[in-house]
Amino acid sequence: MGSGWPFLVKAADLLGVAMFSVGEVNVKGLLQFENMLGALGEDAPKAVNRAINRTGDMARTQVVRTLAKQTGLPQKTIRKSVKVKRSSWDDLTYTLKSAGGDVALKYFQKRETKKGVVANLGTARGRVLFPRTFFRGGAFPRRVDLSAFGGHVMDRMSEQRFHLKKVKSGVFIPEEMVEGATADAFERSVQQNLPRRLDHEISRLLGL
Structure with missing residues (x-):
């Protein structure tokens, strides 16, 4: 299918x-x-x-x-x-x-925690934690959305500041x-x- x-x-x-x-x-x-x-x-x-x-x-x-x-x-x-x-x-x-293809995590209801972004992936999967991911900047608890990300959830590829990738959900419509x-x-x-x-x-x- x-x-x-x-x-x-x-x-x-x-x-x-x-x-x-x-x-x-x-x-x-x-x-x-x-x-x-x-x-x-x-x-x-x-x-x-x-x-x-x-x-x-x-x-x-x-x-x-x-x-x-x-x-x-x-x-x-x-x-x-x-x-x-x-x-x-x-x-x-x-x-x-x-x-x-794989739908970007930005399109789902989500919230950021210290452990990573938690997103609601519907009745089929429930709420899922994506460890280490983020879409805001600053120090907790006063973090703010970053316009440069365009709402996308990001994950770090390395310790380099801008070595990031957009996170996908694993959901294929x-x-x-x-x-x-x-x-x-x-x-x-x-x-x-x-x-x-x-x-x-x-x-x-x-x-x-």
């Missing part, structure tokens, strides 16, 4: 199969819509497209919320990382995709997105909402 592994909300050969594949999630109970889709004729992809996009948007909301809790990152950071490719009539696929609570939240959202949204869109076009 490397960088860029996507979640897919996909209608696989919809009119012929009447089975949706949602990434690795099979949504059951959709066979009931086969005849209704047939009655729509050329308008069938319109109903499916709307249902997939609405379902995908709802799933994305759950992914962002849950992934923020799982990693300890702000939701705005998660939203920037999780990209969306929406479904269209020609390509009935809604994709959530994330890319990126693409990996976290397809594991644990976030993956479960995505699956539940799709399983609950896709049949309901499809029923709504078909009924609307049939005037039911």
